Amino acid sequence: MIIVFIMFKLLTRSASVAALLLMGGCALLSSRCPLEETECLRRTYSRAPQYWPRPVIDEGVRWRELAPISTPQAADSPKVRLGKMLFHETRLSADNSIACRHCHLPAYGFAEPKKVSSGVGGRLGRRNSISLLHLSEPQHFFFWDGRARTLEQQVLMPISDPVEMDLSLSKVVPRLAESGYAPYFQTAFGRDIDLQGVADALAAYLRTLRPQPTRFDRFLLGEADALNDSELRGLHLFRTKARCLNCHSGPMMTDGLMHNLNQALPGRPAQDLGQYAHSGRLEDWGKFKTPSLRNLSRSKPWFHHGLFVNLRGIVAIYNNGMQFGIPANAPPEAYENRLDPLIKPLGLSPSERQDLTAFLEVL
Ligand code: HEC
Ligand code: HEC
Structure with missing residues (x-):
């Protein structure tokens, strides 16, 4: 019995040693193989x-x-749904013609197939629209030149930008109220329409976007x-x-x-x-x-x-x-x-x- 046990021990030990040798050999082989091949x-x-x-x-x-x-987390909350509606809302522009989506097209990675963007009245901006598919990652700079430091701050800037949507921020809440948004803000935030809610909802929606x-x-x-x-x-x-x-x-x-x-x-x-x-x-x-x-x-x-x-x-x-x-x-x-x-x-x-x-x- 004891002899059998000792033999078993020896066998398993040599098996694991052999396994170790084999693994080491493979690692050595693969690190040694010429990477030009x-x-x-x-x-x-x-x-x-x-x-x-x-x-x-x-x-x-x-x-x-x-x-x-990765796949999006909590992609379908009332806040995210509201953010998506706002992203498509042309009433956030001076002449009701331009929504965020106008320059951030889903089929083009939420960017735009043009050299520089044009906003209200065809006014030309200076820069190429940037893809929005990476915003799920925490980051510290927004816009090509990094002039916004949080996404919540960034998302209101295109609304008042004269070459983009050109709508004074003081007009945003009355416009959304006229368009029947009050219940959506109530469901998402439990309060009336306000600019903070607009920013939070847009940012929450953008953070759910992912590349294909x-x-x-x-x-x-x-x-x-x-x-x-x-x-x-x-x-x-x-x-x-x-x-x-x-x-x-x-x-x-x-x-x-x-x-x-x-x-x-x-x-x-x-x-x-x-x-x-x-x-x-x-x-x-x-x-x-x-x-x-x-x-x-x-x-x-x-x-x-x-x-x-x-x-x-x-x-x-x-x-x-x-x-x-x-x-x-x-x-x-x-x-x-x-x-x-x-x-x-x-x-x-x-x-x-x-x-x-x-x-x-x-x-
Ligand atoms: C020092 C940091 C840095 C390194 C290294 C670097 N990039 Fe970039 N890359 C950038 C920056 C910053 C921009 C945007 C510059 C601008 O628009 O003026 C950019 C832009 C790009 C773009 C355009 C993307 C777009 O959406 O407009 C491509 C493609 C790209 N880089 C590929 C590469 C490749 C390929 C390499 C390696 C050969 C590389 N980059 C190395 C920082 C870097
Ligand atoms: C008229 C075209 C246009 C409209 C409308 C527009 N954008 Fe943009 N967006 C751009 C351009 C161009 C840039 C890059 C500008 C720059 O860097 O100065 C940009 C940059 C951004 C960025 C920065 C991304 C990053 O990684 O730094 C975000 C976020 C963004 N837009 C969200 C929005 C939202 C939200 C709206 C609607 C409220 C909107 N955009 C409306 C053209 C537009």
Whole structure:
């Protein structure tokens, strides 16, 4: 009996040692296999993200791993339903013609397929409409130039903006009262219509929006063949040599922070000094908010000025390290280099640029 027990112990111990050896061997194999080989990349990226290759992240950068999109919580409360009604309400504009939805179209990732937006009376704004699909994540800057600091503060600003809805905020409550909104505010907040309720309802609705899951989400959820070879190599480049994860990280692929990418275009017709224009601090010169890259193909054209219409071109300017000439008539401040130090020339080969573009197209 004792002999049998000892033999059993020995056997199970050697079995677990063998299992351990086997696991270690596999880990060694997969970390040793050459990542330039697509088959090896696929094997490595088929594992959970904690086993993925270490990304290229500069010192001091706070980042999160890429992750699948979550489903909305409490998507159907009376507050959210009211927010959705308000989002579609043209009476929130001076001439009853424009609702939020006018420039944030669901089919275009809640952005708009135009270079810059037009509001009441066809008045043109200065910037490209930004996608609203990332607002479920807590963040500290709103608008391309970060001039609003909470979503509740932000959502009232388009209403009174003269080139958007152009309605004085003092008129909002009477307009909604005339339109029969009182019962909806009672159900949502247990009180009469007020501006705080308008802001809270709109913000609550926007926080329920989510990007459409794509093949990339299926890949992240374990379907190893959901990305083709080129897209897979693009994912690896995005996290490593191309340095994109330094700013476009987490499930929504944004750090929600402000960066200068030399897009202020000083001295040119589209000059826009970004955060500096409202803060007046030189360190904010040309800074814009990192947009989410989820459902990117829907929110074309891109960047705050809407001047970029193809993703290959965007990859090319990142590859060049965002170097642009400065015209002679630019303000003197423009000559000092304030490019974000996270932006560097990348040295991507033509086929690597193609792979990175293919990855961006699947987001
Ligand atoms: C006339 C077009 C237009 C209308 C109408 C409009 N927006 Fe916008 N929206 C834009 C543009 C353009 C931007 C980017 C502007 C900027 O950054 O200066 C923007 C930015 C935003 C942002 C910032 C998102 C972020 O990540 O920082 C939110 C939120 C938003 N709009 C919500 C709304 C809501 C809510 C309404 C209705 C009350 C509305 N918008 C009406 C064009 C419009
Ligand atoms: C230093 C931070 C930073 C890094 C690194 C970075 N980005 Fe960006 N990205 C931004 C900011 C900020 C913007 C918006 C700039 C603007 O509009 O002026 C942006 C805009 C974009 C856009 C346009 C999205 C839209 O909705 O308009 C794309 C596409 C993009 N980046 C892809 C990439 C890729 C690919 C890489 C890696 C090669 C990368 N980014 C690296 C910060 C960064």
